[in-house]
Amino acid sequence: MKITGSTALVTGANRGIGLAIARALLAAGAAKVYAGARDPKSVTDDRLTAVKLDVTSEDDIAAAAELASDVDIVVNNAGVSGPEAQLLTGSLDVARAVMETNVFGPWRITRAFAPILAANGGGALVNVLSAGSWAAMSAAPAYTASKAAEWSLTNAFRLGLAKQGTLVVGVHSGFVDTDLSSKVRATKISAEDLADQVVRALAEDRAEVLADDFTVATRRALADGVEAMQAITPFAG
Numbered sequence: 001m002k003i004t005g006s007t008a009l010v011t012g013a014n015r016g017i018g019l020a021i022a023r024a025l026l027a028a029g030a031a032k033v034y035a036g037a038r039d040p041k042s043v044t045d046d047r048l049t050a051v052k053l054d055v056t057s058e059d060d061i062a063a064a065a066e067l068a069s070d071v072d073i074v075v076n077n078a079g080v081s082g083p084e085a086q087l088l089t090g091s092l093d094v095a096r097a098v099m100e101t102n103v104f105g106p107w108r109i110t111r112a113f114a115p116i117l118a119a120n121g122g123g124a125l126v127n128v129l130s131a132g133s134w135a136a137m138s139a140a141p142a143y144t145a146s147k148a149a150e151w152s153l154t155n156a157f158r159l160g161l162a163k164q165g166t167l168v169v170g171v172h173s174g175f176v177d178t179d180l181s182s183k184v185r186a187t188k189i190s191a192e193d194l195a196d197q198v199v200r201a202l203a204e205d206r207a208e209v210l211a212d213d214f215t216v217a218t219r220r221a222l223a224d225g226v227e228a229m230q231a232i233t234p235f236a237g
């Protein structure tokens with residue numbers, strides 16, 4: 001799709017990958033980028049148009065859809081990792097909250113913005129997923145389960161929005177150097193690198209981004225069976 005002159009909304013755009021994607025869209029010629037944030041004051045780049053948008057809030061989403069009715073690119077980026085949710089013990093409340101943000105958030109946003117994308121010519125929907133969509137981690141079960149669910153939902157959106165001509169892009173990456181992965185010691189790519197890959201995929205009408213070697217290997221191992229998947233899974237145990 002043509003990025004020059006486009007109008008985009010990015011959720012969770014006050015920091016991390018969301019901010020990098022918002023800036024990369026501007027650099028590629030987007031005319032306007034709405035930066036969704038739980039606290040609009042946390043959007044400090046004045047080239048961005050801050051919008052109050054907690055993706056778990058129906059009211060915020062409805063207000064954002066009214067305000068940003070000119071968008072032709074929607075990026076579901078906001079996400080949480082919920083490190084407190086343990087596999088075998090403890091409350092499942094954190095896991096539910098992770099699902100609320102990472103799965104039901106993008107679902108709600110997409111429902112609200114699908115008619116807007118349709119009215120504006122089809123446009124594009126980008127979902128920021130993870131290599132964790134495929135590689136489960138026992139130390140982050142809520143997170144990887146949420147990304148697997150969000151991947152499935154992304155595929156459902158691709159089918160459901162095909163008729164209106166919306167390009168649906170699933171973005172998968174291993175670790176990215178942001179607050180979310182700050183406690184992880186592992187190879188990371190930069191948020192700016194990932195953002196550039198997202199913008200390239202949009203410009204080339206590609207439905208999937210596999211951002212790093214780990215993600216490419218994970219995707220391949222998926223076809224080779226569970227033993228192959230387990231062999232490459234980080235932090236198994």
Ligand SMILES: NC(=O)c1ccc[n+]([C@@H]2O[C@H](COP(=O)([O-])OP(=O)(O)OC[C@H]3O[C@@H](n4cnc5c(N)ncnc54)[C@H](OP(=O)(O)O)[C@@H]3O)[C@@H](O)[C@H]2O)c1
Pocket residue numbers: 011012013014015016017018037038039042053054055056077078079080101128129130131172173174175176177178179180181
């Ligand atoms: N970092 C990685 O290693 C990595 C790898 C692959 C994929 N991802 C995915 O990339 C996306 C962005 O992650 P990141 O690494 O940039 O994390 P981050 O630096 O922790 O930023 C998370 C962003 O999501 C926002 N957010 C969280 N809950 C929200 C809610 N309910 N409503 C609206 N915004 C909310 C945060 O806003 P506040 O400032 O208000 O908290 C923040 O802007 C996530 O979907 C994540 O799963 C990350």
